[in-house]
Amino acid sequence: MAVSQKHFPKRDAILQQLRQSKAHPSAETLFQLLKPEIPDLSMGTVYRNLNIFRQQGLVISVATVNGVERFDGNTAPHVHFICDDCGAVIDLESMEIPDSLPRAAESCMGGQVSGCNLSFNGKCKNCI
Amino acid sequence: MAVSQKHFPKRDAILQQLRQSKAHPSAETLFQLLKPEIPDLSMGTVYRNLNIFRQQGLVISVATVNGVERFDGNTAPHVHFICDDCGAVIDLESMEIPDSLPRAAESCMGGQVSGCNLSFNGKCKNCI
DNA sequence: GATGTAAATAAGAATCATTCGCATCTAGAA
DNA sequence: TTCTAGATGCGAATGATTCTTATTTACATC
Numbered sequence: 001m002a003v004s005q006k007h008f009p010k011r012d013a014i015l016q017q018l019r020q021s022k023a024h025p026s027a028e029t030l031f032q033l034l035k036p037e038i039p040d041l042s043m044g045t046v047y048r049n050l051n052i053f054r055q056q057g058l059v060i061s062v063a064t065v066n067g068v069e070r071f072d073g074n075t076a077p078h079v080h081f082i083c084d085d086c087g088a089v090i091d092l093e094s095m096e097i098p099d100s101l102p103r104a105a106e107s108c109m110g111g112q113v114s115g116c117n118l119s120f121n122g123k124c125k126n127c128i
Numbered sequence: 129m130a131v132s133q134k135h136f137p138k139r140d141a142i143l144q145q146l147r148q149s150k151a152h153p154s155a156e157t158l159f160q161l162l163k164p165e166i167p168d169l170s171m172g173t174v175y176r177n178l179n180i181f182r183q184q185g186l187v188i189s190v191a192t193v194n195g196v197e198r199f200d201g202n203t204a205p206h207v208h209f210i211c212d213d214c215g216a217v218i219d220l221e222s223m224e225i226p227d228s229l230p231r232a233a234e235s236c237m238g239g240q241v242s243g244c245n246l247s248f249n250g251k252c253k254n255c256i
Numbered sequence: 257g258a259t260g261t262a263a264a265t266a267a268g269a270a271t272c273a274t275t276c277g278c279a280t281c282t283a284g285a286a
Numbered sequence: 287t288t289c290t291a292g293a294t295g296c297g298a299a300t301g302a303t304t305c306t307t308a309t310t311t312a313c314a315t316c
């Protein structure tokens with residue numbers, strides 16, 4: 001029940017929209033997607049709640065593409081491809097991140113590793 | 129000769145400073161580092177030349193930390209650690225990125241992979 | 257049902273990084 | 287010398303994100 005309560009309808013809608021989306025939307029994109037459903041939604045609410053989600057570990061920041069931060073509701077470590085042309089952020093679902101990597105990193109730099117980000121960039125199928 | 133010519137003294141200084149630095153500086157940090165040496169340097173020149181370097185593949189953008197882009201003069205693929213507390217960006221020099229990864233990614237999404245970014249985040253030694 | 261409190265929100269102002277526009281300067285070619 | 291292309295400084299413009307403030311909402315207590 002921690003995630004969804006009746007009386008944060010906007011907060012819940014933002015998280016739900018983010019989880020539904022495969023496109024790793026920006027704050028602005030989320031806002032546009034939700035606007036029809038929630039006409040009185042404001043950008044401040046989107047940003048504020050994204051920061052809350054990030055803090056709670058419900059959401060990760062995947063990348064910032066052309067100066068715009070992109071979010072992902074799938075917090076399991078997974079691999080991304082970012083198209084330099086069109087800015088698409090795509091999951092590479094069939095690629096795995098070996099569990100050994102974070103542990104190796106930790107022993108390498110002597111701190112606490114809490115997250116791992118593996119991404120490729122180049123041109124996507126549509127932009128070649 | 130492509131890289132260093134006598135008469136782009138500021139451009140050359142920016143690239144040299146970036147290559148010397150292990151700290152993955154931001155545009156602002158580069159500006160501050162170079163200011164004593166080049167009192168009439170301007171931020172516009174730093175940004176302009178960083179974009180030129182990036183276009184020429186002389187420099188990569190490692191990450192954006194707290195909304196600020198961080199650069200690296202080492203364009204060979206290598207692994208980074210980003211401290212969530214202090215924002216430090218650290219090379220994990222002893223970790224390797226297997227050559228197989230970019231090729232696997234390419235065959236996975238059917239585009240052209242030109243770059244690869246593997247980074248970890250968490251707390252660095254000093255911030256634990 | 258009335259009231260208090262704490263958190264959520266909308267709206268817009270403010271901030272900060274980055275880019276742009278333009279006038280000036282400089283190196284080298286003609 | 288004169289001309290041209292490109293580099294630069296400066297300040298304004300832009301755009302993403304955060305902050306401020308007044309308002310609203312949900313719930314607890316009376």
